[in-house]
Amino acid sequence: xxDILKLGGILLLVTAxxxxxxxxxxxxxxxxxxEQKRLVTQRALTTALxxxxxxxxxxxxxxxxxxxxxxxxxxxxxxxxxxxFVAKGAGYxxxxxxxxxxxxxxxxxxxxxxxxxxTPGLGTKIEEVRYGESSSWFQDQFxxxxxxxxxVDKDGGDIISVTGATISCRAVANSIKKxxxxxxxxxxxxKVN
Amino acid sequence: MSxxxxxxxxxxKENPVFKLALGLCPTLAVSNSVQNAIGMGAAATFVLLxxxxxxxxIRKGVxxxxxxxxxxxxxxxxxxxxxxxxxxxxxxxHKSLGIFVPLIVxxxxxxxxxxAYAGKNSVLYSFIDGLGMGIGFTFAxxxxxxxxxxxxxxxxxxxxxxxxxxxxxxxxxxxxxxFLTLGMFLGxxxxxxxxxxxx
Numbered sequence: 001x002x003d004i005l006k007l008g009g010i011l012l013l014v015t016a017x018x019x020x021x022x023x024x025x026x027x028x029x030x031x032x033x034x035e036q037k038r039l040v041t042q043r044a045l046t047t048a049l050x051x052x053x054x055x056x057x058x059x060x061x062x063x064x065x066x067x068x069x070x071x072x073x074x075x076x077x078x079x080x081x082x083x084x085f086v087a088k089g090a091g092y093x094x095x096x097x098x099x100x101x102x103x104x105x106x107x108x109x110x111x112x113x114x115x116x117x118x119t120p121g122l123g124t125k126i127e128e129v130r131y132g133e134s135s136s137w138f139q140d141q142f143x144x145x146x147x148x149x150x151x152v153d154k155d156g157g158d159i160i161s162v163t164g165a166t167i168s169c170r171a172v173a174n175s176i177k178k179x180x181x182x183x184x185x186x187x188x189x190x191k192v193n
Numbered sequence: 194m195s196x197x198x199x200x201x202x203x204x205x206k207e208n209p210v211f212k213l214a215l216g217l218c219p220t221l222a223v224s225n226s227v228q229n230a231i232g233m234g235a236a237a238t239f240v241l242l243x244x245x246x247x248x249x250x251i252r253k254g255v256x257x258x259x260x261x262x263x264x265x266x267x268x269x270x271x272x273x274x275x276x277x278x279x280x281x282x283x284x285x286x287h288k289s290l291g292i293f294v295p296l297i298v299x300x301x302x303x304x305x306x307x308x309a310y311a312g313k314n315s316v317l318y319s320f321i322d323g324l325g326m327g328i329g330f331t332f333a334x335x336x337x338x339x340x341x342x343x344x345x346x347x348x349x350x351x352x353x354x355x356x357x358x359x360x361x362x363x364x365x366x367x368x369x370x371x372f373l374t375l376g377m378f379l380g381x382x383x384x385x386x387x388x389x390x391x392x
Contacts, residue, residue, distance in 0.1 A: 006256075007256055007258055007259050010254075010255075010256060010259065010263075011259055011262060011263065014263050014266055014267075015266055018266050018267070018269075018270040021270060021274070022270060022273055022274065025273075025274050025277050025278065026277060028281075029277040029278060029280065029281035029282070030281075032280075032281030032282060033277070033280045033281045036280065036281065036284045039284075040284075117292050120222065120223050120225065120226075120229050120292055120293070121223075121225035121226050121229060121366060122225075122366070122367075124292070131348075131351055131352050131353055163363060164363070164366070164367055
């Protein structure tokens with residue numbers, strides 16, 4: 001009995017020290033991590049809405065969370081350059097979060113995958129930038145498409161998926177398609193050109 | 194027990210992957226590109242160094258019966274610290290290595306060295322052991338990755354090595370390729386050993 005108490009006590013001491021160390025590290029790194037997250041969103045927004053003024057992209061909130069962003073052409077906020085939203089879809093081993101920008105007619109202007117923890121070397125290639133190129137070949141395929149065209153090759157569409165990573169690719173395409181449908185509903189329809 | 198011997202044993206004589214057959218799970222998972230292999234190796238080496246030093250420092254106060262849970266707490270704490278610090282201060286590195294960091298907790302090379310070495314030896318020797326083993330682990334991952342990336346993807350460090358006529362053997366990048374390549378290397382190392390002892 002005494003032995004159990006002694007061993008339990010030592011274990012408690014070790015875990016308490018470990019816990020204290022972790023909470024200290026957490027307190028130091030938390031503001032930095034949040035700042036990094038904000039920067040990632042900011043950068044993704046400028047990629048998704050290339051025609052909007054980076055200073056004039058404003059979030060629209062619904063039930064206290066951001067439902068989408070509106071990007072204006074100038075800081076006077078008169079002409080809308082497009083809308084952006086975060087599409088979330090379950091991939092192979094993680095929720096893939098993609099920032100998607102569309103213009104007022106519902107055509108994809110830019111996408112940027114912000115968060116994914118897919119299989120290294122397979123699913124992670126949805127972000128692959130080929131040697132000598134400056135942007136991701138997989139994500140570039142989404143440009144200038146409307147929602148109906150967002151289908152990967154395995155499902156009969158013409159978006160070429162990453163070899164060995166159909167699930168990750170399908171998750172990206174389907175989540176964007178779904179998000180565009182939701183955005184269209186929220187806006188009461190896209191403009192027809 | 195010389196220091197240089199303790200350091201160099203991790204490369205060949207007691208290579209964690211090829212000789213001790215430890216840490217095979219992360220080896221199989223991340224050896225599909227050289228960049229991934231070096232990244233995983235570097236992160237694991239750092240955690241191994243820290244955990245070896247701390248465990249060696251507290252080894253006299255740790256009761257034998259509960260040494261394993263204590264080792265795991267120490268290792269998991271370091272892994273979390275590495276993860277948080279990288280996320281806050283080196284976001285680019287965290288983006289490419291982030292997926293491997295949680296894998297380190299279950300890397301049995303680290304628990305294995307804590308149990309077999311750091312729990313019994315002085316801080317300096319444990320540090321050297323951790324460094325040698327970590328670099329040996331990285332080296333093992335890297336040579337498997339060179340074979341897999343070169344033949345399976347036609348690239349090295351993400352740079353194409355062959356002309357467009359090269360048809361990569363996709364199997365090598367996929368999980369079965371990890372088992373095949375690792376098996377070949379294990380066989381090669383055993384063969385070298387039998388040759389050496391016969392001579």
